[in-house]
Amino acid sequence: MKGKVQALIKPIGIPRLIIVAFLGLLYVAAFFCKLPVNDLLNGHLVRVGMNGILVLAMVPAILSGIGPNFGIPVGIVCGLIGGLISIELDCYGANAFIVAALISIPLATVAGYLYGVLLNKVKGSEMMVGTYVGFSVVSLMCIAWLILPFTSMEIKWPIGRGLRTTISLAKRFDKILNAPFAIHIGKITIPTMLFVFFFAMCFVVWLFLNSKAGIAMKAVGQNSKFAIASGMNVDQNRMVSTILSTVLGAIGILVYAQSYGFFQLYTAPLMMAFAAVAAILIGGASSTNATIFHVILGTFLFQGLLVVALPVANVIVPKGNLSEVMRVVVQYGIILYALTKAGGGK
Amino acid sequence: MESKYILEMKNIKKDYFGNKVLKGINLKVEKGEIYALLGENGAGKSTLMNILFGMPVIHSTGGFEGEVCINGEKVNINSPQKAMELGIGMVHQEFMLIPGFNITENIKLNRETLKSNIFSKVLGESLKTLDTKDMEKDARVALDKLDMNIDEWARVAGLPVGYMQFIEIAREIDKLNVRVLVFDEPTAVLTESEADNLLDAMKKITDSGISIIFITHRLDEVMKVSNNITILRDGEMAATLKKEETNVMQLAELMVGRKIEGLTQKEESKEISSNQEIVLKTKNLRVGMPGEEVKGIDLEIYKGEIFGFGGLAGQGKIGIANGIMGLYPAIGEVYIENKLLKLESPIDALKNKLAFVSEDRRGVGLLLDESIDLNIAMTAMQVNDKFIYKFGFFTHKDSKGIRKHANEMIEKFDIRCTGPHQLTRRLSGGNQQKVCLARAITLEPNVLLVSEPTRGIDIGAKKLVLDVLKKLNAEFGMTIIITSSELGELRSICDRIAIITEGKLEGILRPGDSDVDFGLMMSGDYKKATRKEAN
Numbered sequence: 015m016k017g018k019v020q021a022l023i024k025p026i027g028i029p030r031l032i033i034v035a036f037l038g039l040l041y042v043a044a045f046f047c048k049l050p051v052n053d054l055l056n057g058h059l060v061r062v063g064m065n066g067i068l069v070l071a072m073v074p075a076i077l078s079g080i081g082p083n084f085g086i087p088v089g090i091v092c093g094l095i096g097g098l099i100s101i102e103l104d105c106y107g108a109n110a111f112i113v114a115a116l117i118s119i120p121l122a123t124v125a126g127y128l129y130g131v132l133l134n135k136v137k138g139s140e141m142m143v144g145t146y147v148g149f150s151v152v153s154l155m156c157i158a159w160l161i162l163p164f165t166s167m168e169i170k171w172p173i174g175r176g177l178r179t180t181i182s183l184a185k186r187f188d189k190i191l192n193a194p195f196a197i198h199i200g201k202i203t204i205p206t207m208l209f210v211f212f213f214a215m216c217f218v219v220w221l222f223l224n225s226k227a228g229i230a231m232k233a234v235g236q237n238s239k240f241a242i243a244s245g246m247n248v249d250q251n252r253m254v255s256t257i258l259s260t261v262l263g264a265i266g267i268l269v270y271a272q273s274y275g276f277f278q279l280y281t282a283p284l285m286m287a288f289a290a291v292a293a294i295l296i297g298g299a300s301s302t303n304a305t306i307f308h309v310i311l312g313t314f315l316f317q318g319l320l321v322v323a324l325p326v327a328n329v330i331v332p333k334g335n336l337s338e339v340m341r342v343v344v345q346y347g348i349i350l351y352a353l354t355k356a357g358g359g360k
Numbered sequence: 361m362e363s364k365y366i367l368e369m370k371n372i373k374k375d376y377f378g379n380k381v382l383k384g385i386n387l388k389v390e391k392g393e394i395y396a397l398l399g400e401n402g403a404g405k406s407t408l409m410n411i412l413f414g415m416p417v418i419h420s421t422g423g424f425e426g427e428v429c430i431n432g433e434k435v436n437i438n439s440p441q442k443a444m445e446l447g448i449g450m451v452h453q454e455f456m457l458i459p460g461f462n463i464t465e466n467i468k469l470n471r472e473t474l475k476s477n478i479f480s481k482v483l484g485e486s487l488k489t490l491d492t493k494d495m496e497k498d499a500r501v502a503l504d505k506l507d508m509n510i511d512e513w514a515r516v517a518g519l520p521v522g523y524m525q526f527i528e529i530a531r532e533i534d535k536l537n538v539r540v541l542v543f544d545e546p547t548a549v550l551t552e553s554e555a556d557n558l559l560d561a562m563k564k565i566t567d568s569g570i571s572i573i574f575i576t577h578r579l580d581e582v583m584k585v586s587n588n589i590t591i592l593r594d595g596e597m598a599a600t601l602k603k604e605e606t607n608v609m610q611l612a613e614l615m616v617g618r619k620i621e622g623l624t625q626k627e628e629s630k631e632i633s634s635n636q637e638i639v640l641k642t643k644n645l646r647v648g649m650p651g652e653e654v655k656g657i658d659l660e661i662y663k664g665e666i667f668g669f670g671g672l673a674g675q676g677k678i679g680i681a682n683g684i685m686g687l688y689p690a691i692g693e694v695y696i697e698n699k700l701l702k703l704e705s706p707i708d709a710l711k712n713k714l715a716f717v718s719e720d721r722r723g724v725g726l727l728l729d730e731s732i733d734l735n736i737a738m739t740a741m742q743v744n745d746k747f748i749y750k751f752g753f754f755t756h757k758d759s760k761g762i763r764k765h766a767n768e769m770i771e772k773f774d775i776r777c778t779g780p781h782q783l784t785r786r787l788s789g790g791n792q793q794k795v796c797l798a799r800a801i802t803l804e805p806n807v808l809l810v811s812e813p814t815r816g817i818d819i820g821a822k823k824l825v826l827d828v829l830k831k832l833n834a835e836f837g838m839t840i841i842i843t844s845s846e847l848g849e850l851r852s853i854c855d856r857i858a859i860i861t862e863g864k865l866e867g868i869l870r871p872g873d874s875d876v877d878f879g880l881m882m883s884g885d886y887k888k889a890t891r892k893e894a895n
Contacts, residue, residue, distance in 0.1 A: 244739040245707030
């Protein structure tokens with residue numbers, strides 16, 4: 015019996031169990047605070063699906079030894095450009111989503127390549143450099159959003175030059191994944207297609223990780239000397255992983271946007287990397303090892319904490335925006351905690 | 361009471377976790393003499409010196425037996441500070457100098473002469489001003505003792521290596537109370553003329569009454585300067601001799617000796633004739649492996665033989681296999697079966713059917729956080745597309761095939777593990793080595809290069825590893841190239857053994873050749889000795 019329990023606990027790890035317990039406690043607290051638990055749960059499920067792929071984008075980067083990809087805004091920006099072009103081309107519905115993805119993937123490939131060139135030159139400090147690459151790209155795009163020659167009135171400010179800060183997708187591909195085949199159980203809605211898409215992406219990444227190239231990538235990340243001695247090209251493998259991560263970032267933001275209902279330009283993508291990093295780390299990944307399981311568990315726990323903790327904290331501490339401050343403290347606290355735990359799920 | 365001996369070490373015994381490394385060593389150093397300490401790597405020289413310096417590594421592993429006397433008085437040296445107070449100094453092998461400081465500052469580091477100033481009177485010692493003039497004077501005296509006419513205010517960065525060694529010595533003799541100086545292989549990095557200068561300087565130092573313990577493996581230098589010579593072998597005193605009573609040949613023989621560790625010498629080595637097929641040939645191979653530089657090797661290795669590379673640590677034997685496998689920058693030519701091999705390209709070496717078991721097992725040889733089965737399959741998967749399903753452009757690993765192969769290997773090599781899924785990090789050194797070997801053999805190589813196959817593994821595993829190598833050679837005709845620091849091991853399985861000294865080939869011996877030849881070659885005195893004989 016004891017052995018069985020241990021075998022069950024081991025892959026999850028004690029820290030995860032504590033967080034799961036805490037999440038459960040929050041739900042119970044929400045119930046006693048007379049908050050609409052079913053709404054919270056719906057929000058929770060949707061946010062898992064919409065954030066999952068951005069978290070998944072961390073996996074190749076971590077496994078190839080680059081560490082959590084703090085430069086994911088590079089991919090996010092590519093996804094946004096793809097989305098905007100699909101609107102500019104006047105596409106609607108599923109069409110618009112597919113066009114957006116098809117445009118953003120080659121963009122992200124090129125951007126990921128350039129980012130990979132940079133990362134290969136700064137081995138050992140990828141996390142720091144990546145963070146600032148993310149900041150720089152977002153800032154650079156702030157200028158670009160002002161001068162890019164889009165003409166669609168949905169994208170442009172009605173007066174003057176430049177693009178809007180938030181662009182509604184209501185007419186385009188809002189909830190294109192959330193709505194179809196959604197299953198309603200009582201007051202709870204399960205966004206079926208969103209999950210199907212998320213798990214499909216997880217499966218694709220899993221397939222890649224078990225291909226010859228994926229295994230080489232893992233070997234490079236774990237021991238570059240071993241990889242060299244086995245005839246692998248370290249830089250090339252890191253490049254592949256950076257491109258893959260950037261492309262996933264681009265697709266991730268499209269999924270995020272269709273669920274959210276808006277594109278957010280300018281400084282909105284600035285901090286998105288941190289939420290994704292926090293999620294995978296809370297799921298048990300370390301800066302050197304990550305699995306698909308870590309992605310799913312981590313996204314579930316992290317988004318759950320955010321969704322449930324805020325309203326509960328609001329009820330308990332009604333003064334001002336303390337709960338928002340708490341959210342920030344919790345989010346960065348988790349990143350800090352997780353980064354100090356190089357051992358990951360042990 | 362003034363004793364005749366400035367330093368006595370009596371019946372020193374030391375073990376690391378039951379592994380005896382010193383088995384009763386006696387040293388008696390007279391005032392003002394040069395006392396030479398000889399021995400192969402691992403003979404116990406550094407352990408003995410660590411005891412003398414009270415290094416923490418000794419005391420954290422249970423201390424030692426025996427006693428140390430300075431000037432006839434028993435002392436308890438429990439820290440390097442204590443050793444310094446007692447006047448024991450050390451000239452390090454690697455230069456412990458601060459490049460950005462000038463010579464005086466380096467010599468007087470942490471022993472500066474100080475002057476008071478206003479601030480120091482209020483705020484204490486550490487704010488005192490340096491008395492530069494006085495320091496320079498002291499430095500000058502020390503440098504003059506060594507006949508160094510270099511300016512004492514020159515910066516250390518950019519000085520030739522030889523000078524740096526002298527500055528270290530100057531730092532030691534500037535310490536007023538110094539009585540015994542240990543020179544740890546001081547000539548290893550010096551050119552011949554620099555080494556001669558150093559030997560002269562050593563004599564001068566002893567003239568001022570300081571005793572020197574001279575650790576080296578260059579026998580001719582020992583004969584030149586030392587008065588008494590002690591040879592260590594496997595933690596035992598092989599002999600203590602007076603210089604007048606011995607010669608280079610005898611020293612060489614004593615140093616190497618015959619080691620019996622359940623390994624018997626190979627009964628008959630295969631006949632090697634020059635018309636045999638050459639499988640691997642090097643022409644002026646130079647490898648820039650830090651600490652194991654190879655400076656031009658010409659060799660021919662025949663098909664189906666077991667070839668050994670021996671020599672002392674740091675002489676370059678390790679660099680050869682690493683260079684051939686493309687792991688370090690290399691120039692020169694390497695031919696595999698008359699085909700020129702691309703250097704600095706591991707994939708090219710692997711594709712030419714070479715396989716390599718690295719001396720750095722945990723650093724290069726293994727993915728410590730992956731399972732045994734993946735470790736074994738990894739290289740073959742990447743190089744030969746083994747264990748891979750192909751679907752057009754896509755590939756997927758053949759988990760079943762990998763598992764099956766791993767199980768076979770585990771049986772074949774008797775890898776002690778909980779199963780093929782176990783992480784290699786959790787295995788013992790010997791079993792890790794077996795995994796490395798299994799990985800190399802999975803490549804089905806024509807030539808297998810193995811570096812330090814038995815380093816840090818127990819005797820049982822050692823024998824198994826060596827037996828496997830012999831078997832591979834006998835059954836599949838695989839050419840095997842072994843690099844090892846353990847001469848006994850090489851002599852037990854090799855057909856021919858090349859001894860590498862100072863990055864060059866000193867000579868090739870058969871396992872049955874005499875201890876004298878092996879000893880002379882390892883110390884780099886073989887060519888000199890034979891030249892003398894010829895004259």
